[in-house]
Amino acid sequence: MFKQIFRLCRLQMYNIFGINEFRHTKDKSKRKRFELMAALWSVVILMVVSYVVGLSYGLIKLGMGNVLPMYLYAVVSIIMLVFTFFKSGSVLFSMKGYEMLVTLPMPKSAIVVSRFMKMYMTNLLLACVVMIPGGLVYGIMENPSAIFYIIYAIGTVFLPLLPLTIASIIGAIIKAISSRTRRKSMVEALLTILLLVAIFGIFMSLPDDEKSISLEMLKNMAGIIEEKLGMFYPPALWFNNAVFGGFSYIIGYIGIPLVIFVLFVAVLQKYFQSICTLLNGVSARNDYRLTTLKSQGVVKALWKKELKRYFASSIYVTNTIVGYVLAVVAAVGVFILGIDKIGELLGISGIEPIVEMALPFIYSLLMSIATTTSCSISMEGKNFWMVQTLPIRSKDVYLSKILANITVAAPFYIVSVIMGWLTVKPDMMEYLWLAVIPACYIVYMAVMGITINIAFPSFNWDNEVQAVKQSASTLVNIIVGIVSSIVPVVVMVLLGESMSDIARLVIVSVLVTVTAFLYNKNGKKELQGIG
Amino acid sequence: MLKISNLTKIYKGGKKAASDVNIHVQAGDIYGFIGHNGAGKTTTIKCVVGIHDFDQGEIFVNEISVKDEPLKCKEIMAYIPDNPDLYEYLTGIQYLNFIADVYGVSAKEREERIRKESDAFEITSALGDLISSYSHGMKQKVAIIGALIHKPKLLILDEPFVGLDPKAALTLKNKMHELCEEGSAIFFSTHVLDVAEKLCNKVAIIRNGQIIASGNTEDVTAGSSLEDVFMEVTENV
Incomplete structure (x- = not known):
């Protein structure tokens, strides 16, 4: 099965960012567009890196270096979650290529995993763009041991797993619900927007007692961040504890997301085909009678x-x-x-x-x-x-x-x-x-x-x-x-x-x-x- | 009705898909366009219907230049591609109504024509369903009805018989004859040489972007079958 997953992933990779088309196209204007796209993305990446470097430097200078890894980890995870649940259902249950793949001798879990991996690869890039500069700034300013870098790198590689799995679960549920309705697209859009508004509602309703920031509070800020982020997103706290020597926490931030991911794939592969069939199925009444038609501009x-x-x-x-x-x-x-x-x-x-x-x-x-x-x-x-x-x-x-x-x-x-x-x-x-x-x-x-x-x-x-x-x-x-x-x-x-x-x-x-x-x-x- | 003069189309990668192509389709003609895969049939057709621009030559539809007045040309012709990718989010009747609006067909006329053609192609009862629920052949039928809705003077079809059931194929052939009798012209590409031989009064054979034989079907075949002629000219010329 792993070989099949690898083959399908390689197929998905051909299509990521249009790299394959860029390599093989002879159309000069198309190549120019790709180059411009690459330049644009480079500018965006440079802006994000500059922001992360500045933020990391500032936090360390304010004495909050010990919460920097968890802060970056949590922020990237939330961004991934919000931006992925919009599309996860469509990527997982895309009908394009589905009919060809289901007729090939490969398990459905391989199709699910390969589609998940497509999202994982793009999100890993985001994780690297944020986590690597932050880690390097911390490394230069705080001079940690080599083990910090190893645990930090492993954490970065596994970072997208949990937010993407959660987003995929949400996406799959939305698709599963909408696939049973007549107006699939509208129901799906409505559910997604309602969920987005709910997420904003939760953020806005979070209790915030502090009206302004005092110097005393600033001293304790690292503790406040650690406590609040730890409650809000525990894997970020486990990651932080692991990079600073609590190696047993590795089980938490790698093991738990892995178990959830495996369970998700195991459950989804059972319902994958039926959801795809429902999504693909279009009701046809075949009882139309021609009536008066109107013309318009x-x-x-x-x-x-x-x-x-x-x-x-x-x-x-x-x-x-x-x-x-x-x-x-x-x-x-x-x-x-x-x-x-x-x-x-x-x-x-x-x-x-x-x-x-x-x-x-x-x-x-x-x-x-x-x-x-x-x-x-x-x-x-x-x-x-x-x-x-x-x-x-x-x-x-x-x-x-x-x-x-x-x-x-x-x-x-x-x-x-x-x-x-x-x-x-x-x-x-x-x-x-x-x-x-x-x-x-x-x-x-x-x-x-x-x-x-x-x-x-x-x-x-x-x-x-x-x-x-x-x-x-x-x-x-x-x-x-x-x-x-x-x-x-x-x-x-x-x-x-x-x-x-x-x-x-x-x-x-x-x-x-x-x-x-x-x-x-x-x-x-x-x-x-x-x- | 359609005059293609010295048409040359070079793709951006440098491939010459059509080279000095000359074709003349007159009113009343059913003109078959034959060639291997990748010979340049679809490219030539796409230049005529306005999907591709072209590097050299001229194309006239009813003596109007496609380059100078594309809209006027499009108003009097209709095109059906080999793979009818129609708007899947519309129902069949919504699609046909849309096409009728674009061609400015009055409500009364469109009603009459849709009724007539959809009954002929036996698809009336499915017109209220989304196109996404249609089979390839049903999409093809709706595309044909849409193409006939404004009684085009020039009908251009790319592999029109692919996906059609035998009865629908026969209906289409009858429609083609009917249109030509009314003074329109038909230009279509096909791989089915039997159909071309029986249906077309004129044919052109294209190889590597160049026309290697063209004229009245009887003259081109000269007593042999079109299949024999095709094999001979495409392999020996």
């Missing part, structure tokens, strides 16, 4: 098709709606807490005007994280030939995708703005900015998403996850979204409150101009030339 027809495509994919919905959901969560949170409490929580007095000024940009930032348009062209996948061969203007295809994005964002935008109006001081200008700025950002990012996806299309995907989550287009879109919404806030804070209306007017004007320019530029790009 091309853009409307494309827009409706686009919305149907969107809501037919749980991966597409959950990954692109998350920013809009968070905007509503933030709006409700600020409304409940009140702007004055935010200043208190941050321990900075007199911050209220800045929070009020930044509020539309906070909504905008959250709504800019992910757009439906950034992968909407890629999501055409094997269907792209249709829009290419039908008598449709490329401009109309892009417009329909932008309109679909705005349609998805609209309800979240309306709720966020209304909550914002109820939160800020009664002022017509504030009300206006709260409505106008996020609206401009939604349209700007929808158009920007198309622009980016035209530049970085990806039609040759096996699983929607690759188009929605792992493509260059999505990565560039996130970076552009964050930069576009943070830079104006920094400018406004620097200019001060007295200039805020003029600054906001300038920002809105720039957004409108850039949006119009990109929209016109995109309209000239023929569908034939994409890809």
Whole structure:
């Protein structure tokens, strides 16, 4: 069985990050796109490494070096858990290649393990990017024994196992529930979003007695972190104890995740085929009678098709709606807490005007994280030939995708703005900015998403996850979204409150101009030339 | 109706998929396009229908240049690929309605045509189901109905008989004759030489991106079977 797992894993590896395609393609523009993608990822990795080095240095200087390993371990684990449960079900139960694999003489557990290993490899990279620089900073500053490095390295290798197993269990349960319903994708998306909101709810409701940090508390901070993280995520504490000499704890942070993983594989392999069959099965009534049909315009027809495509994919919905959901969560949170409490929580007095000024940009930032348009062209996948061969203007295809994005964002935008109006001081200008700025950002990012996806299309995907989550287009879109919404806030804070209306007017004007320019530029790009 | 003049298509890797291809399909023609796997059939077809751009040559549909006015060309033609990857998240009727909207077919006309063609292909009762639940042949039938919905002047098909049951294949052949009698033209690729010989009044044989024989089927075969001619020209030329 291990040989089969190894073979399947090798097959999965060919597809990771498109390395195999890069090695063998003769298409120069494709190679350039891969190189650009590699450069982008290198920048992201460099930023993470710089942050981890700075954080590790700071914690050690503050006398918290003894909790640094567990701190990094816990943070990476939580990030992995949150980011993986979105996609774990789709990766584990992907129908692509399933029919071919189940007919081959190999155990189902080998298929399950190989699919799990695909997620493990990408997450191991994240673990290394965080844990290695942190460990090296600790090593240079604290000069531990050689055994520290050995235990630390083993811990890093096994780190993804538990969060990925938990995420896979959640993903499998969601898939198992949704597979028994008629509207599988919608149920799956809804369950995933509810779970995400619940996780945020738990985080927000964690008791936090400390209003501000005193010097006395700082001295005891290492103990507080150790205690709280140990309670919240025990494997992090076991890892910490092991690297600092408590070797028996190795059993805890390696043995327990391994046992859970083996049990998970053992259980899942029993139900794997039936879940896959249920997910693959589509009910057909075969009782249609032709009735009156209605005609409509091309853009409307494309827009409706686009919305149907969107809501037919749980991966597409959950990954692109998350920013809009968070905007509503933030709006409700600020409304409940009140702007004055935010200043208190941050321990900075007199911050209220800045929070009020930044509020539309906070909504905008959250709504800019992910757009439906950034992968909407890629999501055409094997269907792209249709829009290419039908008598449709490329401009109309892009417009329909932008309109679909705005349609998805609209309800979240309306709720966020209304909550914002109820939160800020009664002022017509504030009300206006709260409505106008996020609206401009939604349209700007929808158009920007198309622009980016035209530049970085990806039609040759096996699983929607690759188009929605792992493509260059999505990565560039996130970076552009964050930069576009943070830079104006920094400018406004620097200019001060007295200039805020003029600054906001300038920002809105720039957004409108850039949006119009990109929209016109995109309209000239023929569908034939994409890809 | 379709004039391909000196078409050359070179892929980005440097492979010459079509080299100086010349084909002339006239109204009323059923034109068969024959060749080995990888000979350049699909590439040529994709250049005509607007999926690929091309490096040299010209393509005219009803005397309109595909390069200069692609939308006008697409309005009067229809294309069915070898593997009909349709929108699986739509039902059959939603798909057909979408195609009718795109071609601007009135509600009354689309109703009549969908009823007529779906009954002919015996798929009416399945039109309310999602396309994802369809077999390959059912998808092919829906793709054909979609292609016929605006009565195209030029119908282009890539391996149209793959996956169709014998009755549906016969229905399609009848539809092809019907269209041609009404003044349209049909250009299709196939591996099934028997079908090409019986169905087509003209054929072209392509090898390594070059047309090695073309003309009236009777002239090309010259008393032999198309299979013999195909084997001879593809191996000896």
